[in-house]
Amino acid sequence: MKRKTKLIHGGIPSDAATGAVSVPIYQVSTYKQEEVGVHKGYEYSRTGNPTRFALEELVKDLEEGRRGFAFGSGMAAITAVMMLFSSGDHVILTDDVYGGTYRVVSKVLNRIGIESTLVDTTNLDAIKEAIQPNTKALYVETPTNPLLKVTDLKAVSQLAKESSLLLIVDNTFSTPYWQTPIKFGADIVLHSATKYLGGHSDVVAGVVVVNDDKLGEDLHFVQNSTGGILGPQDSWLLIRGIKTLGLRMEATEANTKKIVDFLSGHPTVKKIYYPGLESHPQHEIAKAQSGGFGGMISFDVGSEEKATEVLRKVRYFTLAESLGAVESLISVPAKMTHASIPAERRAELGITDGLIRISVGIEDAEDLIEDLKEALA
Numbered sequence: 001m002k003r004k005t006k007l008i009h010g011g012i013p014s015d016a017a018t019g020a021v022s023v024p025i026y027q028v029s030t031y032k033q034e035e036v037g038v039h040k041g042y043e044y045s046r047t048g049n050p051t052r053f054a055l056e057e058l059v060k061d062l063e064e065g066r067r068g069f070a071f072g073s074g075m076a077a078i079t080a081v082m083m084l085f086s087s088g089d090h091v092i093l094t095d096d097v098y099g100g101t102y103r104v105v106s107k108v109l110n111r112i113g114i115e116s117t118l119v120d121t122t123n124l125d126a127i128k129e130a131i132q133p134n135t136k137a138l139y140v141e142t143p144t145n146p147l148l149k150v151t152d153l154k155a156v157s158q159l160a161k162e163s164s165l166l167l168i169v170d171n172t173f174s175t176p177y178w179q180t181p182i183k184f185g186a187d188i189v190l191h192s193a194t195k196y197l198g199g200h201s202d203v204v205a206g207v208v209v210v211n212d213d214k215l216g217e218d219l220h221f222v223q224n225s226t227g228g229i230l231g232p233q234d235s236w237l238l239i240r241g242i243k244t245l246g247l248r249m250e251a252t253e254a255n256t257k258k259i260v261d262f263l264s265g266h267p268t269v270k271k272i273y274y275p276g277l278e279s280h281p282q283h284e285i286a287k288a289q290s291g292g293f294g295g296m297i298s299f300d301v302g303s304e305e306k307a308t309e310v311l312r313k314v315r316y317f318t319l320a321e322s323l324g325a326v327e328s329l330i331s332v333p334a335k336m337t338h339a340s341i342p343a344e345r346r347a348e349l350g351i352t353d354g355l356i357r358i359s360v361g362i363e364d365a366e367d368l369i370e371d372l373k374e375a376l377a
């Protein structure tokens with residue numbers, strides 16, 4: 001099955017009980033048992049729900065793993081994955097990891113003894129230096145948010161294997177349409193499905209795919225124990241969103257290239273971060289491991305004042321957090337998504353006050369460019 005076909009026919013594409021071509025919303029908490037312990041595979045919807053299961057099977061197929069899981073948010077998914085570890089375990093993470101991931105490891109998981117170190121995972125030596133005897137996993141986000149740094153999945157996978165570490169990849173920005181980290185050796189792939197998978201700014205969700213049956217059992221145990229599941233209505237919305245993922249990603253890619261071309265020649269734009277540019281430090285790696293470069297662009301306009309002005313002037317770019325939807329969004333990471341990262345740390349990473357991040361939607365590129373042209377003038 002090719003990629004767009006899989007989005008439609010992967011997982012459980014229809015309802016076995018009725019033939020309904022859209023898996024119904026099984027809005028139910030419990031299931032009648034014929035006798036004690038005799039049932040049709042479902043007992044209670046925290047443990048399993050047919051609509052959620054259809055989504056979980058679909059994402060499993062898209063990421064080419066062994067088992068899928070759906071959670072109430074990306075953060076619930078990330079937290080559940082971290083609950084595979086115990087007090088005294090250590091995890092190495094990409095340094096400009098999503099702000100919420102940084103917050104949960106540095107302010108919540110640390111309190112229960114799960115230690116973490118942030119390193120530039122584009123630098124293999126930096127990862128090697130951070131490995132401790134109690135290190136259990138390497139957690140990579142690629143491309144990153146908002147600087148779009150790209151980690152070499154094949155190389156980090158090899159390093160993880162040599163050091164007996166689990167490789168966990170946050171694949172939110174690329175989506176399985178462009179990038180399938182399990183093929184490069186990842187053990188666990190996760191997403192904020194709130195972004196491209198859902199794609200319509202109408203659902204908050206997270207998904208995880210594991211590439212090993214034992215990991216699948218362990219994660220199901222955590223999911224069922226801690227209970228951060230996705231409800232049936234939102235599971236259905238995600239299945240619906242995923243059907244058009246291919247079309248949306250192709251349209252986003254085309255728009256993004258045109259916008260990058262426009263920004264590249266603009267005098268107000270001091271620096272552009274986009275993995276599709278030949279000048280991007282990891283351009284060749286991005287090209288080798290992803291079918292597309294995605295719809296995220298960050299660019300520096302030099303000052304907070306200028307950034308504020310641009311955000312005030314745009315009409316089609318909606319000033320909002322989040323990304324990956326049909327509508328184009330614009331934000332200033334330092335003041336919004338990355339505000340929970342201390343100013344000093346932001347400066348170290350290069351997340352300046354003049355840095356603008358856009359998530360390119362599927363509107364007409366001409367309108368988006370016109371909008372940016374006027375805002376930057």
Ligand SMILES: *Cc1c(COP(=O)(O)O)cnc(C)c1O
Nearest residue numbers: 073074075098100172192194205
């Ligand atoms: C948004 C996001 C998350 C968190 O997901 P939520 O659905 O907002 O909880 C995690 N990782 C990345 C890369 C994100 O963009």
